[in-house]
Each structure stands twice: as structure tokens, then as C-alpha cells.
Amino acid sequence: MSLLAAARGLPGTTLQRIGLTLAVLVPVAVLIADLPGLEPPAQRMLAVFSVAVILWVTEAIPLVATAVLVIFLQVLLISDEALVGFGDTAFEAPTAASIYATLAHPVIILFLGGFLLADGAAKYRLDRNLTAVMLRPFRGSLRLTVFGLMIITAVLSAFMSNTATTATMLAVLIPVLAVSPSPTARAGLALSIPVAATVGGLLTPVSSPPNAIAVGTLADQGIQITFVDWLLATGPLVLVLLAVAWAVLAVRYLDRGVAVDIDVHVDLDTRPRAVLFYVVAAVTVLLWLTEAAHGIPAATVAFLPVTVLLATSVMTGEDLRRLQWPVLWLVAGGIALGSGMAATGLDEWMIGLVDWAVMPGLAVTLGLLALALLLGTLISNSATANLLIPLAPGLAVTVGTDSVILAVGLAVVCGLGMALPVSTPPNAIAYATGELRTKDMAVIGLVVGAVGLVLVAFVMPTWWSLMGLT
Incomplete structure (x- = not known):
């Protein structure tokens, strides 16, 4: 019986079953193939990379499971504890301990603190109360209220997961959606939240996995980006994209003169722990x-x-258990993948497969950004970032582009993939309200994504240079 036939008996979609089969066959083929110019350590790492690509794209197993598998395979194949050694080669194998240490990388600790604060904000109702306070100046017209909702959602998403922010803000909106007489207005209200949460997720290193992956990748190259560096780098872009998104919503969904009433009652928890x-x-x-x-x-x-x-x-072990550990380990898998590719020279070999010298640097950058936006829309933006950002430092040197600009740009564009209900968790949560059609998300997702891509390619590098990020 063939592997493909055997895979038909496994659970999941046809694509997932094909993914499982390819995840076995392709790395084996890579390991036994004679690939010119590829040293044994890099060839083993290419096998690991192929597994990651196949499983992340097809989602044959959970994304976090693939991330953990990447770390385990690197220990087995390229570490100082590899099952088969490297003989007399000059390769200095990374220690198994250093590979395992990606699970406690400083970026993971940064996310851990951010997640605990976000969960605490929900536990002590700080998120709801902040929302109520900040919404007060925006009561009145529907357009003004949506503008306020988007600003608040983006700010909260900068410090909380955009999934948690979306759930919180939609909980505030549910009573309004229930009594709003206009289906168009309800769609505009429901759509404003996931869009703002996704755009706000660009704002800080702790707000989304692609941001963390970029920071971690650059840190491994000796380039440190501080919390404020990232905030200043993406702040203007976030403001512009929020304005664009609000304008689209106002024109398509929000009639002038329509009023909306949102509860802005504050019920602050004043217990000592709170x-x-x-x-x-x-x-x-x-x-x-x-x-x-x-x-x-x-x-x-x-x-x-x-x-x-x-x-x-104030927070307990039970709170700690409820943190988004799969997201943390997914980010760790991406950092480990990038480190392994750099340590074995696989990134240089892959970049050397194409004669980049005959291609304009701008064309290369635009192609990568477009690929990031496409993949970020069709598959997880975290998986997309894990696949593309590790290539940024080496590729930047080859095409004469700054590695910081390329890595940060890829992270931002990966985070803008939001044109489908399945593109991001915020989209899925909003779609579940029953107020939205796929077409609604596609229109605004494509507009915001395209504007973001153009700004990242042509405008933001100048700002990043002026602020000394490069």
C-alpha cells in the first residue's frame, strides 16, 4: 500500500493528508539527493525546513506541533547530540541546549509578560473599564463611535493579543448589534473591530507573533530593536491604515446622522489585588x-x-496555565528555524540559487512583500512569518537592502493578511456574529493590505532611516 493510500485513512482534509505524506517523502528525498554546493549540515537543515514549509502550509498537524517538531528535528539532525555526526567537517554544531533554549528566548519572555498582563486585564475587568472610559468622547454619531471603537481596539491590541481584544470589544458591541435596525450599520460595526485589532497588532513587539519573530531574528544577528523603536517605527503606519479602514467603512456601511448608544458605565474593581x-x-x-x-x-x-x-x-498558577502557550511555542519554532538556517549556511545556499544581481532590489522587496501578504491571507500569518523572515538578513545583504527594513517590513505585511474569515482569529470571531459576509472582509482586507504593502515598500523605509532604525 502506498503512503498516499495509507494517508487516506487518516483524519483531516485531503490537503492535510497529502501534507502528511509529503512531510515524510520530501525530507527523505532531500537527505538522499545530491545537491550541488550544499554541505551536509545545510542539507539536513533543508530537510527540516521542507517539513516546516509543508506542515505549516497544509496545516496537516497543528501549527504549534510543527514548531515543536522543528526544534526536535534540529536537535536530532544538526546539534552536537545529532544521531549521526558530521565526521571531519569544519561545521561547529550548535549545542542541543542552545536549540532548546529558543523556548525561553528573550522574545518569548517578552510575550509571556504581555500575555499575563492581558489575561490580568480581563480578570480584573480593566479592559472593559478602559474601553468604557475611552469611548465617552466618541458617543453620538455612528461614524464617530466607530472611529472611537477602532482607536481603542488598536490601542488595546498593542498590548494584548488581538484575539482577546476582539472578543472583549465585540462583547461591548453585542447589545448594540442586537438593537440596531440597519443590517448595513451592524456589518460596519462588526467589521471595524477585527480590522482595528489586526492593524493595532502591528504596533508593538508584544502585539503579534510576526513582530516577535522579526525582533528575535534580528537579535540573533546582533541587531537589537527596543520596544519604543518598534512603536515609533510602526506608529505612523498604523495611524494611516486605521484612517484608510475607517474611511472605507464610513463610505460603505456608516450612514451620516445615524446615532448609536453604547454603554459606557465604569465598574472599577477596587479590591487590593486589583x-x-x-x-x-x-x-x-x-x-x-x-x-x-x-x-x-x-x-x-x-x-x-x-x-x-x-x-x-494577584495572578495564580491557574492563570498561568490559561496563557496562550501554543503561540509562545509557535514563535519559538520560528526563531529556532531561523537560527538553524543561519548556523548551517542553508540561508546563504538558498539565496544563492537565484541570480539576484540581475533583479532590481525594489523588485525583490516587492515580490517578497506580495508573497507575505498572499500567504498571510491564505495561511496563518505566524506560519508565514516563520517561513519568510529567517531569510531576510541573508537576502538583504545579497540584494543590497537593509536587513532591518526587510525583516520589519515582512513582519508588518504578514500581519496585514486579513481578507478572509479564516485569515486571522479576529476575523473568525467577528464572522461568527452572523453580521458579516466573506465579501465584506475581502474588500476592506484587500484595500488595507494593498495600501499597507505600498507604504511599507515605498514610504516607511525613509521614515525608518530618519529615526535611525537602520
Whole structure:
């Protein structure tokens, strides 16, 4: 019986079953093939890379499972504890401990602190109360209210997962959707939240996995991007994209003169534990924003709330168990993949397959960004970032582009893939309200994505150079 025939008996879609089969056959073929110019360590890493590509694209197994598999295969194939050694080659194998250490990479610690703060904000109703307070100036017309909702959602998404932010904001909107007489207005309200959450997810290193993957990849190249660096780099872009998204929504869905009534009642939790959480959260954000002044790395700052909140029982072990560990490990898998490719020289070999010298640098950049937007729309943007961003440093050198510009640009564009209900969790949550059609998401997703791509390719590099990011 062939492997493909055997795979038909496995659960999942046809694409997933084909993915499982290819994930076995392709790496075996890579390992036994005679590939010119490819040294044994890099050939083994290419086998790992092929597994990652196939499984992340087809989602034959959960994305996080693929990330963990990438780390395990690197230990088995390219580490100092590899099942088969490298003989007399000059390759200096990374230690197994260093590969495992990607699960505790500083970027992972940064995300851990961010996730715990986000969960604490929900536990002590800080997110709902902040939303109520910030919405007060935007009551009145429907267009003004949607503008306020989008600004607030984007701000919350900068420090919380965009999935949690979307769930919180839609909970605020559900009563409004239930009584709104206009289906068009309901669609505009429901659509504003996932779009703003996704755009807001570009704003800080802790707001989305692609951002963290870019920061981690550049850190492994000795390039440090601080919390404020990223905030300043993406802030203007986020503002422009929010304005574009709001304009599209206003024209298509939001009639002038229509009013909407949203509950802005504040019910602040004043128990001592809640107050301590508010103080710790405020101090953490303040330290992130003033990193240049005190010099404490953002990851170290992120470990402050983890330590203090657990030590004081403001957050408990049960809260810790509920964190988004699959996302953390998915980011770790991407960082490990990039490190393995750099350590074995696979990135240089792959880049050398194409004669980039005959291609204009701008054409290369546009092609990569377009690919990132397409893949980010069709598959997980985290998986897309894991596949493309590790290539950025080597490719940037080859085509004469700054590695920071390319890595940050890819992270941003990966995060803008939101034209389908399945593109992002926020889209899926909003689609589940029953107020949206796929066409609604496709139109605004394509418009915002295209505008973002053009800005990242032609405008933002100038801003990043002026602010000294490159």
C-alpha cells in the first residue's frame, strides 16, 4: 500500500493528508539527493525546513506541533547530540541546549509578560473599564463611535493579543448589534473591530507573533530593536491604515446622522489585588516606553509582572496555565528555524540559487512583500512569518537592502493578511456574529493590505532611516 493510500485513512482534509505524506517523502528525498554546493549540515537543515514549509502550509498537524517538531528535528539532525555526526567537517554544531533554549528566548519572555498582563486585564475587568472610559468622547454619531471603537481596539491590541481584544470589544458591541435596525450599520460595526485589532497588532513587539519573530531574528544577528523603536517605527503606519479602514467603512456601511448608544458605565474593581495589578501593569508599560532612559531590556521588564503578580497571588498558577502557550511555542519554532538556517549556511545556499544581481532590489522587496501578504491571507500569518523572515538578513545583504527594513517590513505585511474569515482569529470571531459576509472582509482586507504593502515598500523605509532604525 502506498503512503498516499495509507494517508487516506487518516483524519483531516485531503490537503492535510497529502501534507502528511509529503512531510515524510520530501525530507527523505532531500537527505538522499545530491545537491550541488550544499554541505551536509545545510542539507539536513533543508530537510527540516521542507517539513516546516509543508506542515505549516497544509496545516496537516497543528501549527504549534510543527514548531515543536522543528526544534526536535534540529536537535536530532544538526546539534552536537545529532544521531549521526558530521565526521571531519569544519561545521561547529550548535549545542542541543542552545536549540532548546529558543523556548525561553528573550522574545518569548517578552510575550509571556504581555500575555499575563492581558489575561490580568480581563480578570480584573480593566479592559472593559478602559474601553468604557475611552469611548465617552466618541458617543453620538455612528461614524464617530466607530472611529472611537477602532482607536481603542488598536490601542488595546498593542498590548494584548488581538484575539482577546476582539472578543472583549465585540462583547461591548453585542447589545448594540442586537438593537440596531440597519443590517448595513451592524456589518460596519462588526467589521471595524477585527480590522482595528489586526492593524493595532502591528504596533508593538508584544502585539503579534510576526513582530516577535522579526525582533528575535534580528537579535540573533546582533541587531537589537527596543520596544519604543518598534512603536515609533510602526506608529505612523498604523495611524494611516486605521484612517484608510475607517474611511472605507464610513463610505460603505456608516450612514451620516445615524446615532448609536453604547454603554459606557465604569465598574472599577477596587479590591487590593486589583489595585496592585493596575499599578504593576502601569509600571511595566512605563518601563517599556522608557527603555532608552533606564537601559533595562524589554524582556527583563516583561518578567517583572510575571514575578510580582505570581508572588503576590494577584495572578495564580491557574492563570498561568490559561496563557496562550501554543503561540509562545509557535514563535519559538520560528526563531529556532531561523537560527538553524543561519548556523548551517542553508540561508546563504538558498539565496544563492537565484541570480539576484540581475533583479532590481525594489523588485525583490516587492515580490517578497506580495508573497507575505498572499500567504498571510491564505495561511496563518505566524506560519508565514516563520517561513519568510529567517531569510531576510541573508537576502538583504545579497540584494543590497537593509536587513532591518526587510525583516520589519515582512513582519508588518504578514500581519496585514486579513481578507478572509479564516485569515486571522479576529476575523473568525467577528464572522461568527452572523453580521458579516466573506465579501465584506475581502474588500476592506484587500484595500488595507494593498495600501499597507505600498507604504511599507515605498514610504516607511525613509521614515525608518530618519529615526535611525537602520
